[in-house]
Amino acid sequence: MEKLPQISLPARILGLAIAIVLTALGVGFGFAQALSVQVIILSAIATMALFVWAWRFVIGQFLDPAATAVVAEGPSPLRTAWLQYRWPLLGLALILIAFLVLSLTVEAFFNIWNVISLIILLAILILTRTLGRQFQQNRSAFIGIMVLAGLFSVGSMNIEGFASGNNIKSMLLFASFLGLASIGQTLVALLGGLDLSIPFIIGAANVGLLYLIGLGVPPWLATLIVLAIGALFGVINGFLSYKLQGQALIVTLGTGFAISGGVQIVTSIGSAYSGNVFGTVPAWLSNIPAMNGSTFGLSFPPVIAIWALIALILILALRLTVYGRFLYALGVNRTSASRVMISEMRYWVIAYALSGFFAALTGGLLLGWSGGGFIGVGDQYLFLTLAAVVVGGTSLLGGAGGYGFTVIGVLVLQVLSSFLVGIGLDFKWQQFIFGLLILPMVALYARSPHIRTQI
């Protein structure tokens, strides 16, 4: 372990004071809520020790050896301490205030598990601020994994059955739907585009596949047809978005509306029930995404394995093959990329075609999962795929990120939403908290430089 830098006396005093206040507050609340004394003492010691350690270790990371030498001539020791540590202090104070407010308002909020959760939260925050500097390249992945670990441990402490096999299986199941749907969004974002037609293609594939099966087409053939049509729509999207540079958002939205309307017209022709399609989903298709499905005798849904395999291939392909590197090259600087003879249009079309293909695949899998066709099945993926890409750390401006990041983003979103469901929040609160959390998560690593530095 490397040597810890020595922190100055006022900083140490400040840390100790905060630790004592924190511990006193904890003890007070403990007595107020009539917990057993052992628990109080234990948590007080834990709070104190962890905080003092964290303070010493973490604030040390912020210190610049050169700066400490100059400190002696600063305005006053307290003021320099404040100036040096004001951001971590403000952050800590905010979290503590939030915790206090929650403890005061919500009955029985203050218990040992929540205190530990708080400490984990603080530790994550501090670690990301300090250790994150060591990871210049994959900072967002590191932070994402930290958040994931923190959420998971907090969840499994607070919610019964959170870490059970079944729950993990179901989380992975839903994550794999979102993950497959986000593949296209990631690839397109790497080029600097957007694909908002994904939810519409998912819905159209969902209805279209069932329609084809209902017509009597063999299911395997129907699936292939749907996937091919999805890819074809993607090609159209890619072509249009390439031609209309910078308008990808609206173009894909427009084609999405058109696709969704068109598929519904096709499926309602000759049917008395407009918009409703009936058919029987074959057993193998419903086995793939089913909770009780089995993969070569093992009892987990095959879709997880499929997702893992595709993710592995994509990550390696983006990293190692020349196609992947060209994709990044185009995203970073298109002018220089086209100077080295990379065909821009081909990559746009391929990226969007893959996006359409995987959206259609997701639609088909969702059909197997639910057993009935519904055009609106993909609606929630409109912004969720975008959120997964952004939270993972792929830049929407193109050129930075990768599918591995998106996998982390998908898992974070999934664990977060199961956690929120677990503590009994319904959809609207989940959405609210989602919205509030995306911003700080992105702010941790995707801040753009100040305009001053860009001139």
Added chain:
Amino acid sequence: MSTAAITTTTAKTEAQGGRSNPFLLMPITLFFALLAVAVLRAPSLMSASGIGAAIIVVTPLILATYTLMASTISGRGTVDLSVGPLIGFINVTLIQLHGAGLLENPIAVFLYCMAVGALYQLIFSLIVIYVRVQPIIVSLSGYLALSGINLVILPRPGGMAPAFMAEWGYGTSIFSPILIILLLATAAWLLFTATAFYTHLRLMGSDERAAYTSGVPITIVRIGAHMISGCFAGLAAICFTALISSGDPSQGTTYTLIAVTALVLGGASLGGGRGGVFGSALGAINLYLITYVLSTFNFGTVQSFVTNLAYGAILVISLLLTLLIPVIQRRIRNFSPLLYFVALSVVVLGIILHATFDYGALGAAGAIVSGPLDMQAALTGPLEIATVSPETEALRIAAAPLVLSVLLLIVIAVFVRLAVGQSSRRTLAPAVAVVVAALVLAGAYVMAEGVRGPETEAVE
């Protein structure tokens, strides 16, 4: 040789700057095409109640588009996805506060709505400036958070709008308070465009680095743009509340996608630096007219699907047509949107008069003519809901010379204009093209009508 090169370069700079804005070409054309079809399909649109109802429905959308426009001009790819939920948020909080007995006074309501909008946009801009996250992520975050909290504040549609708004939503007359709000908002923006602040805003939107290096206070300009956008959001929420005269937590959310679409249809650039009230309003009206026109056709059970399909297709096609703009720009050096607008509005006025008076004489009877295939009926059949009676036919023939002479006058006017305009340059090719086209048109007309037309004109 060199003088020619210099003239072309000056012409190019003229074409790019100044008042010519070729991006308005698409929205204007689409607007008049849709308006013509809408009037032919449903003449009732052109009545006091028809226009009144249209204004009531379209005003919240126009104001939502203004909201987006004000912040989009500021650049950095600011596409405020949260505009819909923000309108919904102001709507539901207004309804709940009113239900609790606060906010009875109209002035208080207006102040409250605009203050909430401006406050939200202020926070938005501060985050964009100081946290330096991409604006689209901030707006995505706001979208999710606000659409969640809206459902918490008002779980299901309901509640009562303030009493003074009760009659606003009827839409029985054209000059409703809603129209006044819209006109005032538009006028406010037009006045704003005369300020130096607006110039700074556009400069920042097109090139932020250039703006920063030339001393534009970009922080203040960005905050200002967002605050204006917030005030528009407040007005949009008031009009939305008047339209539904209750609270609805999820309806407002749908405005996001429509407003973004309207903004782009109106010729604004999502990259920043380009956009205006005229285009935005036209874009929003176009979207309304698309749904209006589609609703006059009867597709049976697949109605909503056809609407979706046509909506998407029109969106993509009109975007593709913007690719033609550089080509047009090369041909027409100084395109004047105002002149184009006036010219097309004369044409559409004729169609409106035709629809109003001819159909009035006919009654709304018998759209389908049986019998042998009539060429004219086959062409106009899908557009018009009524057929033309013999009297009208006779009237038309009588009016033909007049129309022809007007056409000739227009051709002459265009020719003279071109001749004067091109006199300093060597190229007369466009003028030649116009004259040839006019001759061909006149010839076609003469062939169709017999030799009668020009002679009657000469006699008269």
